[in-house]
Amino acid sequence: MAVPKARRDMPLTPISYPTFGSMGKTGSWRTFRPIIDYSKCTKCTLCWVYCPDVAITRREDDSPEIDYEYCKGCGICANECPVKAITMQREEE
Amino acid sequence: MVTIKEFPKEEYLLKGHAACAGCGPSIALRLLFKALGNKVIMVVPACCTTVIQGPYPYTSFAVPLQNMLFEATGATCSGIAAALKIRGLEDITVVGWAGDGGTVDIGLQALSGAAERETNFIYICYDNEAYGNTGLQRSGATPYGAWTTTTPTGKKERKKDMPLIMAAHKIPYVATACPSYPVDFVNKLRKAKEIKGTKYIHVLAPCPTGWRYDTSKTVEIGRLAVHTGIWALYEIEYGRFRLNPPSDRLIDKSKRKPVREYLAMQDRFRHLTEADIEKIQQWVDMDWEYYRKLASSECSDLTLHGKI
Ligand SMILES: Cc1ncc(C[n+]2csc(CCOP(=O)(O)OP(=O)(O)O)c2C)c(N)n1
Ligand code: SF4
Ligand code: SF4
Ligand code: SF4
Ligand SMILES: [Mg+2]
Numbered sequence: 295m296a297v298p299k300a301r302r303d304m305p306l307t308p309i310s311y312p313t314f315g316s317m318g319k320t321g322s323w324r325t326f327r328p329i330i331d332y333s334k335c336t337k338c339t340l341c342w343v344y345c346p347d348v349a350i351t352r353r354e355d356d357s358p359e360i361d362y363e364y365c366k367g368c369g370i371c372a373n374e375c376p377v378k379a380i381t382m383q384r385e386e387e
Numbered sequence: 388m389v390t391i392k393e394f395p396k397e398e399y400l401l402k403g404h405a406a407c408a409g410c411g412p413s414i415a416l417r418l419l420f421k422a423l424g425n426k427v428i429m430v431v432p433a434c435c436t437t438v439i440q441g442p443y444p445y446t447s448f449a450v451p452l453q454n455m456l457f458e459a460t461g462a463t464c465s466g467i468a469a470a471l472k473i474r475g476l477e478d479i480t481v482v483g484w485a486g487d488g489g490t491v492d493i494g495l496q497a498l499s500g501a502a503e504r505e506t507n508f509i510y511i512c513y514d515n516e517a518y519g520n521t522g523l524q525r526s527g528a529t530p531y532g533a534w535t536t537t538t539p540t541g542k543k544e545r546k547k548d549m550p551l552i553m554a555a556h557k558i559p560y561v562a563t564a565c566p567s568y569p570v571d572f573v574n575k576l577r578k579a580k581e582i583k584g585t586k587y588i589h590v591l592a593p594c595p596t597g598w599r600y601d602t603s604k605t606v607e608i609g610r611l612a613v614h615t616g617i618w619a620l621y622e623i624e625y626g627r628f629r630l631n632p633p634s635d636r637l638i639d640k641s642k643r644k645p646v647r648e649y650l651a652m653q654d655r656f657r658h659l660t661e662a663d664i665e666k667i668q669q670w671v672d673m674d675w676e677y678y679r680k681l682a683s684s685e686c687s688d689l690t691l692h693g694k695i
Contacts, residue, residue, distance in 0.1 A: 297444060312449040315403030316441025323408060343391050343421075343569050344606050346413035348402040356392065364402040368409035368595075369603030382603075 315364065320347065324367030326382040328360055334379035341371035341380060389573060394421040404447035406439045409602025411592035411609065412486075412513040413439060414566040419482070419511065421569075422576035425450045427480045428471075430464050432494060433457045434486035435519040435594075458493045460485045461501035464508045472507075480580055481508035487528035488518040491549045502556040502585040509579045509586045512549060515594035523597045530617075531670070532663050534655040535597070541658055545670070553587040554623050560586040562622035567609030571620055571631055578624075591618045599654030608652055616643040616671050619678055628681040638679050646671050 298304050310316075337356040349365035350358045358371075372380040399420040406413045412435060429452040431437060437454055440446040455463045460483045468481045483501075485494055490512035498510060517535045518524040525535040527547040534541055554561045560582050564572040572590065579586035593609050595602045612618035613634060620634040630638070637643045646668045650656040659667075 308443055310440065310444050310446035312401060313403075313441070313445040313447070314401050316401065316445035316447040317403055317405035320403050320405075339391050343394065343417075344414055344566075346406060346410045346417070346605070347404070347408070348398050348400055348417065352396055361402060366408035368605070369601070370409055370605055373603040374606050 319363050320366050321349075321361075321363045324362075324365060325385055326367045326369060327362065327385050328365065328367065328369065328371050328380050329383055330358060330360065331379045331381070332357065334377050335375075336377055336379075338376060340374050340376065344370050344374050346370065389570060389577075391569060394569075394573065395424065397424070399425050399449040400439075401447045401449055403441075404439050405441045406435065407594075407596045407602075409595040409605045410435070410439075411566055411594055411605045412436065412515060412590075414569075414605070415511075415513050415564075415572070415590050415592050416484075418566060418569050418572050419484070419576065420450070422573040423480055423482070423580060426478060427451075427482050428467055429453070429482045429484050430455050430460050430467065432460045432485050432489040433520060434489050435515070436484060436486070436513075438520060457489055459497050460489060460494050461497035461499070461506070461510065463497075464510070465501045465504055465506040468506050468508050481506075483508060483510040485510070485512055486519065486526075487512060487514040487516060487549075488524075488526040490514075491527040491547045491552075495552075498553075499556065502553065502558050502587070505558075505584050507583055507585070509576070509588065511588045511590060513590045513592040514549075515592050515597055516546070517594070517597045519594055519597055531667060532650075532656055532659050534599070534658065541656075541663070550587065550589045550621075550623075553589075554626075556585070557626070558585040558587060559583070559625055560622070562586075562588045563618070563620055564588055564590045565609040565613060565618060565620065566590065566592060567606045567613065568620060575622060578622075582624075597655070599657075600652055604652060608649070611644065611649045611652065614644045615646045615649040616675055617646050617649055617667075619674070621678070628678075630678060630682055634678075635682075638675060638682070640672060640675065643671075643675070 342350045524537040530546045532541045562575045620631040
């Protein structure tokens with residue numbers, strides 16, 4: 295679906311379609327990057343359930359995987375991890 | 388009763404959406420889909436959730452969703468529910484999803500009408516306690532003392548008790564929730580889905596942008612709201628009031644944390660005086676005296692629901 299260039303190209307009833315990154319690659323908003331220490335992770339899935347940005351995938355074995363293209367770096371996962379397996383590290387310039 | 392590990396992996400809120408980092412309502416949206424899947428039709432009035440979808444012609448929602456005028460969520464849900472009934476599509480759940488402004492203020496009459504018509508739908512108010520979309524003006528759900536752009540020295544009035552207003556409509560199901568308690572919220576949604584008629588769930592959804600705290604604290608603040616008792620988790624099923632864990636263990640005041648701990652974490656309460664904090668604590672304690680009575684056996688049919 296193309297973005298209409300002029301008003302006359304607009305449909306009478308505008309319909310938006312489901313898109314990954316409707317707001318773009320939101321990982322660029324991030325100033326701190328969550329890093330998972332897998333040696334500490336107990337696969338409790340709490341970080342997955344609390345991520346507001348759907349940036350954590352739950353793998354087959356329940357371990358979390360962060361998608362840095364979309365993670366906004368809010369730090370909720372690090373704050374909620376019961377075993378402190380996630381640390382927030384400042385992004386390089 | 389489910390556990391987090393039993394939540395489905397499918398996501399119908401897609402990544403790359405437009406919410407601020409650390410947005411509590413976004414967590415609640417993910418949980419909505421964990422509970423109901425994608426056999427839903429959503430109606431969303433003007434609010435942060437309109438923005439979260441992203442700009443036309445894209446949307447971060449992978450379910451049918453009708454954006455609606457600020458005041459018309461309840462009426463639109465009635466229309467959609469009627470159309471689904473005529474077409475025999477009764478396995479689809481109609482979900483009204485609105486902010487606190489769109490619920491306790493401007494959408495109240497349409498919601499009240501839908502409840503009186505016994506529209507078969509779930510209405511969810513996600514309450515970030517201000518008009519977030521337009522830059523944080525006070526709403527009827529903003530609590531006493533909170534800073535907003537229109538209450539620069541703190542709101543002088545108290546928060547409207549919306550769940551009890553809905554209970555007075557004698558609808559079959561009213562509940563409160565908070566995304567910090569995902570299993571509680573998902574169970575309530577699943578229960579609501581199985582009940583015919585109007586179901587209302589009021590979700591306290593912390594907002595780092597409006598409440599002025601660090602984005603990493605969203606879930607922690609929701610937990611503290613419950614543990615201080617300023618927000619109670621309960622449900623009213625056919626008039627029967629029941630506190631849910633962990634709120635059911637907080638009737639005894641000594642089990643509740645001082646409300647000061649909750650207020651101190653948010654800069655929107657930074658200017659509060661000792662007298663203000665004491666006043667808020669007293670109101671919380673009074674609320675709990677009321678909950679204690681409602682949970683006791685004499686009040687077993689709070690709204691005189693009269694299910695026969
Ligand atoms: C009739 C009408 N009045 C005002 C507005 C402007 N408006 C759009 S969203 C909004 C605030 C919504 O607040 P709330 O319902 O609490 O949702 P939030 O943005 O906090 O998620 C306002 C005032 C509007 N769209 N329509
Ligand atoms: S920092 Fe925030 S957005 Fe990034 S993975 Fe953690 S919870 Fe998700
Ligand atoms: S919260 Fe921590 S322990 Fe649990 S799955 Fe995430 S990283 Fe692992
Ligand atoms: S203002 Fe608050 S509720 Fe709205 S998108 Fe931002 S964090 Fe979420
Ligand atoms: Mg709001």
